[in-house]
Amino acid sequence: MTANIRVTVWNEFQHEKTNATVRAIYPEGMHTAIANALRGFGDMDVRTATLDEPEHGLTDEILKTTDVLIWWGHKAHDLVRDEVVARVKKHALAGMGLIVLHSGHASKIFKALMGTGCSLKWRESNDREILWVTSPGHPILQGIDDHVIIPVEEMYGEHFDVPEPDETILISSFSGGEVFRSALTYRRGAGRIFYFRPGHESYPTYHHKEVQRIIANGVRWAAPVSNSAAQTYGNRGPLP
Numbered sequence: 001m002t003a004n005i006r007v008t009v010w011n012e013f014q015h016e017k018t019n020a021t022v023r024a025i026y027p028e029g030m031h032t033a034i035a036n037a038l039r040g041f042g043d044m045d046v047r048t049a050t051l052d053e054p055e056h057g058l059t060d061e062i063l064k065t066t067d068v069l070i071w072w073g074h075k076a077h078d079l080v081r082d083e084v085v086a087r088v089k090k091h092a093l094a095g096m097g098l099i100v101l102h103s104g105h106a107s108k109i110f111k112a113l114m115g116t117g118c119s120l121k122w123r124e125s126n127d128r129e130i131l132w133v134t135s136p137g138h139p140i141l142q143g144i145d146d147h148v149i150i151p152v153e154e155m156y157g158e159h160f161d162v163p164e165p166d167e168t169i170l171i172s173s174f175s176g177g178e179v180f181r182s183a184l185t186y187r188r189g190a191g192r193i194f195y196f197r198p199g200h201e202s203y204p205t206y207h208h209k210e211v212q213r214i215i216a217n218g219v220r221w222a223a224p225v226s227n228s229a230a231q232t233y234g235n236r237g238p239l240p
């Protein structure tokens, strides 16, 4: 029997404290809603961490015992301390999986790993989002049909200023006619990165069963393999 995947769900946890609409949807925060959903799958040990905790809840000890880190941030990107970003980046390159959700596209950690501006178009006006499968059979889409409908969401539109992904596995269309590459995979160093678009704070997206399933599949896909940090670098002698 394989060990459970150790997941840490990080949320800046700011909107929920200041906005009654958001708090009504996520009374204990988006991180708690996501963590509870993941626990329901039975193969993950899930913790949470938030901005206001010491070191944002992301000490070296926590990251060392995290297989996959999930990141939700929006209004407080600038308050995330650079030394914590550097620490997360170090662990991600060494093999820790990273799942960046929604407005996390503009987080310091995602921009550091992408190396581009990571900007996009957006509109908050109750668009319907349809996510269409572009990579049938991909492990992150296990249990998903050929599309997923989210009745109301914020629109994100192209161009999304990221490097060409290793895989584009879902493309979204919106009521206003825009399209967006909404589920992307990257490898950086020994680590795997999954960007997944849905999850604006004022809509109940993280209660959506198929969204929860895609995040859970993403955790399994991004989890490190046992030897992922075994590389050595620098001068060395020949093999005997």
Ligand code: ZN
Pocket (backbone or CB within 6 Å): 102, 103, 154, 199, 200, 201
């Ligand atoms: Zn948003």
